[in-house]
Amino acid sequence: MRRVSIVQGENAIVVEPGVVVSTLLGSCVAACLYDPVAKVGGMNHFLLGEPGADHRVSAGDMQRYGVHAMELLINGMMARGAMRHRLRAHVYGGGNIVSGLGGIGTANATFARRFMADEGIEIAHSDLGGTSARKVEFLPHEGKSRCTRVADHVPERPPVPVALPPVGGELELF
Amino acid sequence: MPAAAAIKVMVVDDQTSMRAMIRRALQDLGFKDVRDKASAPEALSSIKTDRVHLVISDFNMPEMDGLQFLEAVRSDPVIGKTVFIMLTGSADKEIVQKAAALGVNNYVVKPFAPAALKEKIERVFGELT
Numbered sequence: 272m273r274r275v276s277i278v279q280g281e282n283a284i285v286v287e288p289g290v291v292v293s294t295l296l297g298s299c300v301a302a303c304l305y306d307p308v309a310k311v312g313g314m315n316h317f318l319l320g321e322p323g324a325d326h327r328v329s330a331g332d333m334q335r336y337g338v339h340a341m342e343l344l345i346n347g348m349m350a351r352g353a354m355r356h357r358l359r360a361h362v363y364g365g366g367n368i369v370s371g372l373g374g375i376g377t378a379n380a381t382f383a384r385r386f387m388a389d390e391g392i393e394i395a396h397s398d399l400g401g402t403s404a405r406k407v408e409f410l411p412h413e414g415k416s417r418c419t420r421v422a423d424h425v426p427e428r429p430p431v432p433v434a435l436p437p438v439g440g441e442l443e444l445f
Numbered sequence: 446m447p448a449a450a451a452i453k454v455m456v457v458d459d460q461t462s463m464r465a466m467i468r469r470a471l472q473d474l475g476f477k478d479v480r481d482k483a484s485a486p487e488a489l490s491s492i493k494t495d496r497v498h499l500v501i502s503d504f505n506m507p508e509m510d511g512l513q514f515l516e517a518v519r520s521d522p523v524i525g526k527t528v529f530i531m532l533t534g535s536a537d538k539e540i541v542q543k544a545a546a547l548g549v550n551n552y553v554v555k556p557f558a559p560a561a562l563k564e565k566i567e568r569v570f571g572e573l574t
Contacts, residue, residue, distance in 0.1 A: 331559070338462045339556035343534070345460070346505045355459065355507075389461050 277316050282340075284313035284347045285411035293408045295421070296364035298376035300383045300399070301407050303361040304344060304392070305414040306353035312411025315344045319379050337382045341390075360387050361396040361416045363407045376400065449475035449573040456481040457488040457502040457514065458532070467501060470559040474566075474573055485514035492524055499528045499566070501553075504540055512540065515547050528569050532557075 273290045275283045279299055283292045292314045294301050300319075305312030317340035319333035349355065365380030380399035387394050396416060398405065403420040410416070454476055458464045464481045471479050478497075482488035485502065486509055492500065500518065504511035511531050519525050531544050531552040541552050551565040567573055 334466065335556045335558070338460070338466055342460055342463060342555070346534075349507060386462055389465065391461070 277314060279316050279318055280340075282313055282315035282344045282347065283411075284311070284344070284351060286311050286351050288412045290412065291408050291410055293406065296405045296407060297366055297368045298364070298379060300362060300364040300379045301409075302341065302344065302383060302387075303363070303407070303409040303411070303416050304348060304353075304358050305411055306348065306357045307359065307414050308357050309352040309354065310412050311348050311351050311353040312409065312414060313344050313348050314407070314409045314411065315340050317379075319375075319382055333378065333382065337379075337386065341386055356391070358390075358392045359395045359414065360392050361409070361418075362387065362394055363398050363405055363416075363418045365399045366401050366403055366405065368402060368404060448570060450477045452476060452499055452570060453478040453497040454480070454499045454501060455488055455492050455497045457483075457485055457500065457506070457511075459483050459503065459506045463503065467562070470562055471501075473559060474563050485509035485511070485517075489514065489517055492518075492527065493521065496524060497527065499530065499570075501530045501532065501562075503532045504537060504544075505534065512543055512547060515544060515549055519548050530565055530569070 275290060275292045277283050277292060277294045285292060294314065294316045298318065299316055301314055301316045303312065303314045317337060319337045345355065362383045365376040365383065367374055367376040377400060383399065398418045406419050406421050408417045454471060456464055456467045456479060458467065468479050468481060480491065482491060485506060502511045502514055515529055515531065518527055518529060528550045531549050532555055533540055533552055534555055544552060550569045553562055553565050563573060
């Protein structure tokens with residue numbers, strides 16, 4: 272069994288059997304998506320917003336980054352043969368672990384649920400909210416996942432403030 | 446009336462949430478006539494019969510991608526001059542260059558702030574508000 276571990280901001284897409292993708296979650300959300308026909312699956316790990324030292328992330332920023340994180344995963348899966356209308360989801364995380372973050376975990380969980388509803392992706396499994404950190408293991412090819420609550424210590428990287436994209440692109444063509 | 450209110454827009458993206466977000470951003474900028482489609486072929490047939498001034502299209506779509514869509518628009522004698530802004534992922538430099546060669550008017554790198562979208566539209570249409 273090959274193991275792939277992802278952290279905040281990453282995703283992993285798998286088409287072959289016998290690969291387990293894992294991640295550790297606090298207030299972040301991991302979406303495990305799979306297409307049971309194409310046998311393509313993937314997981315991402317994202318945080319919609321975390322108050323940074325010098326700026327606050329607006330609701331619009333949060334929404335934008337969440338939609339982008341989901342799009343990267345879905346597009347990557349579709350490039351490997353998945354079909355959008357066949358996707359199913361397992362969603363985990365969104366715990367309110369650290370007090371004083373203004374229910375950021377709840378906001379992440381709410382986003383995840385709303386996103387799946389808007390896109391018509393059935394949530395086959397979920398474990399969202401609460402106050403525990405979680406360990407998630409996902410077998411993308413098989414479409415199976417396992418989520419275990421872990422001790423009160425949050426073993427994820429320190430929150431990284433969301434960096435706003437520069438206005439304009441990287442190429443000066445226009 | 447602000448300039449934006451007179452501009453008819455077609456938004457094309459296969460992801461519902463992205464279309465909703467772009468619509469909202471455009472409405473906040475003063476656009477009144479915003480349509481959207483989930484695929485390029487649908488958008489193409491729609492704008493051929495009911496023309497728009499501006500197309501904002503994702504690149505990464507199944508069936509017909511943004512470049513094929515742009516090419517189809519530019520080669521049409523009626524809607525060929527429609528302003529076309531492409532949405533791309535940050536790593537898609539090659540796509541931006543291809544789009545420029547095909548006559549794209551501008552592009553926006555995802556994820557983008559409404560201000561970035563406004564700036565790119567204003568570079569083509571002038572001040573919106």
